[in-house]
Amino acid sequence: MVNLKINNIPVTCPEGSTILEAARLAHIEIPTLCFLKNVACVGSCRMCLVEATGARGLVAACVYPVAEGMEVHTNTPKCRKSRKVTLELLLSKHKKKCLSCERAGNCELQRLSVEYNADEDRFEGANPSFPIDDCNPSVVRDNEKCINCMRCVAACKKQHVGAIGPIGRGFNVHIGSAGGMTLAESSCVGCGQCIVACPVGALTIKSDEAKVQAALEDPAKKVVFFTAPSVRATLGEAFGLPVGTNVEGKMVAAIRRLGDCEVFNMDVTADLTIMEEANELLDRIQKGGTLPMFTSCCPGWVRFIEQHHPDMIPHLSTCKSPQEMFGGLLKSYYCETHGIDPEDLFVVSVIPCTAKKYECARPEMGGEVNVALTTRELAHMIKTAAIKFCDLPDEAFDDPFATCSGGGTIFGATGGVMEAALRVAAKKLDGKFEVVDFPEVRGTSPIKEATYSVGGKRVRVAVASGLENAETVIQAIKSGEKQYDFVEIMACPGGCVNGGGQPSLPDSIRNSVELRDERAKALYTSDKKNTLRRSDESPVMEVLYRDYFGSPNSHKAHEVLHTSYKPNPRV
Ligand code: SF4
Ligand code: SF4
Numbered sequence: 001m002v003n004l005k006i007n008n009i010p011v012t013c014p015e016g017s018t019i020l021e022a023a024r025l026a027h028i029e030i031p032t033l034c035f036l037k038n039v040a041c042v043g044s045c046r047m048c049l050v051e052a053t054g055a056r057g058l059v060a061a062c063v064y065p066v067a068e069g070m071e072v073h074t075n076t077p078k079c080r081k082s083r084k085v086t087l088e089l090l091l092s093k094h095k096k097k098c099l100s101c102e103r104a105g106n107c108e109l110q111r112l113s114v115e116y117n118a119d120e121d122r123f124e125g126a127n128p129s130f131p132i133d134d135c136n137p138s139v140v141r142d143n144e145k146c147i148n149c150m151r152c153v154a155a156c157k158k159q160h161v162g163a164i165g166p167i168g169r170g171f172n173v174h175i176g177s178a179g180g181m182t183l184a185e186s187s188c189v190g191c192g193q194c195i196v197a198c199p200v201g202a203l204t205i206k207s208d209e210a211k212v213q214a215a216l217e218d219p220a221k222k223v224v225f226f227t228a229p230s231v232r233a234t235l236g237e238a239f240g241l242p243v244g245t246n247v248e249g250k251m252v253a254a255i256r257r258l259g260d261c262e263v264f265n266m267d268v269t270a271d272l273t274i275m276e277e278a279n280e281l282l283d284r285i286q287k288g289g290t291l292p293m294f295t296s297c298c299p300g301w302v303r304f305i306e307q308h309h310p311d312m313i314p315h316l317s318t319c320k321s322p323q324e325m326f327g328g329l330l331k332s333y334y335c336e337t338h339g340i341d342p343e344d345l346f347v348v349s350v351i352p353c354t355a356k357k358y359e360c361a362r363p364e365m366g367g368e369v370n371v372a373l374t375t376r377e378l379a380h381m382i383k384t385a386a387i388k389f390c391d392l393p394d395e396a397f398d399d400p401f402a403t404c405s406g407g408g409t410i411f412g413a414t415g416g417v418m419e420a421a422l423r424v425a426a427k428k429l430d431g432k433f434e435v436v437d438f439p440e441v442r443g444t445s446p447i448k449e450a451t452y453s454v455g456g457k458r459v460r461v462a463v464a465s466g467l468e469n470a471e472t473v474i475q476a477i478k479s480g481e482k483q484y485d486f487v488e489i490m491a492c493p494g495g496c497v498n499g500g501g502q503p504s505l506p507d508s509i510r511n512s513v514e515l516r517d518e519r520a521k522a523l524y525t526s527d528k529k530n531t532l533r534r535s536d537e538s539p540v541m542e543v544l545y546r547d548y549f550g551s552p553n554s555h556k557a558h559e560v561l562h563t564s565y566k567p568n569p570r571v
């Protein structure tokens with residue numbers, strides 16, 4: 001341990017800590033723009049400059065290591081002046097559209113400029129002009145708002161995609177893809193982790209709010225929404241509620257107040273995915289099919305396989321994601337049983353995920369989901385409609401797609417799909433198997449492994465989230481170092497609770513709260529409270545298989561609930 005003083009306050013911290021880490025232990029805030037916990041630490045923005053004994057001049061607290069007896073001062077006139085000038089230089093070439101910017105009120109540059117009295121007009125910059133890149137179905141980039149902090153580059157590199165990087169030199173440096181490609185032409189998988197990392201409004205979600213609004217106002221359309229498991233665990237954050245607050249009832253009530261519509265629970269098709277996927281796994285194990293089987297409910301992951309490991313496509317489960325299963329179910333079973341022309345049904349999926357915007361446009365999906373609306377977009381629509389979210393009563397989902405099992409709910413966290421599938425597979429292999437909790441696959445460790453023995457069979461599983469970890473698992477499988485039967489991968493670190501479409505929170509919260517754990521807790525608490533823990537216990541599953549699909553993996557089920565993939569190599 002190392003002893004030092006920061007602003008005259010004694011601090012003890014582990015050797016090797018940075019000044020920033022030591023300061024946070026003492027609850028001393030040092031401003032940052034490029035630093036983001038678990039993502040980026042490059043010391044490039046120079047906002048965290050501090051004075052420290054033994055150092056020549058100001059040093060960047062995010063990368064400078066502590067030393068025994070060091071004295072650090074974070075708030076001297078020299079530090080404050082340096083930060084103010086840094087902000088004024090950034091503002092000199094920043095497109096200052098603060099009044100209409102999506103990040104207004106939630107922008108790190110704006111917040112710090114106010115705190116340091118920065119004058120946005122002090123320096124007249126050359127203001128290079130860049131076209132807005134909005135060709136990608138998930139992400140929009142406006143480089144005129146970019147402050148070159150490199151957080152997005154670090155986030156994309158951490159995803160083992162590397163679709164973006166710094167282009168050009170000196171004053172002309174800007175973020176882009178190799179060879180001047182648009183983001184749509186690049187190897188981007190649409191995960192949105194770069195949007196989550198961006199401290200300003202340079203990267204935003206491609207908005208589909210106008211399409212939803214138009215459908216709600218069209219008397220010829222019947223509009224149905226369904227909401228993904230993790231949205232209820234995060235939507236409240238956009239309205240100032242604490243991280244990890246489950247707002248399921250208020251979320252349903254708010255959507256109903258947007259216009260004439262029905263609101264269904266996507267946990268239902270999470271259950272349906274498990275019914276199909278668990279049976280597909282057992283089939284592959286018993287009949288010698290391709291193993292390990294990979295989950296396929298994350299479109300960022302599916303795209304990563306199609307682009308980077310097309311030889312592994314046979315390992316992907318043929319099950320559609322819960323979003324696309326719901327689209328298929330609504331445009332077939334629901335329309336048939338309710339006498340609706342599928343053309344008149346407008347289907348809105350509310351999801352934590354920017355990659356699902358790309359997924360619903362895939363030709364294989366037949367356009368069954370009309371719009372994939374992220375949590376952030378839904379929150380914005382609720383605000384635009386002047387709905388007082390926090391004052392709303394709790395309301396229940398609409399039948400016939402209201403009731404789900406706890407297994408469907410935990411889909412939103414890393415390990416959730418695996419656990420839900422294990423609950424069903426174990427029961428099928430061994431009728432007496434009563435265990436419903438599989439703690440080995442829970443939590444946010446990068447890669448989790450477990451071996452279970454059920455019904456006389458050994459089932460080896462692995463769970464990874466974040467594509468960097470997915471790549472590690474793939475390489476271990478390809479080299480023969482690891483043998484698994486079933487592998488769950490989620491593209492976003494921590495799973496969908498940390499998806500690219502989730503509310504963007506200030507750095508002060510993101511650097512101090514374990515968002516993924518807190519959000520996941522809300523889902524596991526809901527699972528625990530549910531009297532139905534296994535997907536096959538859901539009465540909705542009973543009705544669907546009795547009246548429509550016959551049995552899991554039936555011909556009808558394959559028509560509506562399964563899909564195929566194709567190689568799509570990218571550099
Ligand atoms: S969406 Fe994901 S893959 Fe695409 S640029 Fe951003 S971080 Fe990279
Ligand atoms: S796009 Fe955003 S995250 Fe990326 S370098 Fe620019 S400001 Fe930073």
Ligand code: SF4
Nearest residue numbers: 298300353492496499
């Ligand atoms: S982990 Fe979830 S939010 Fe992230 S890309 Fe996959 S499905 Fe989307």
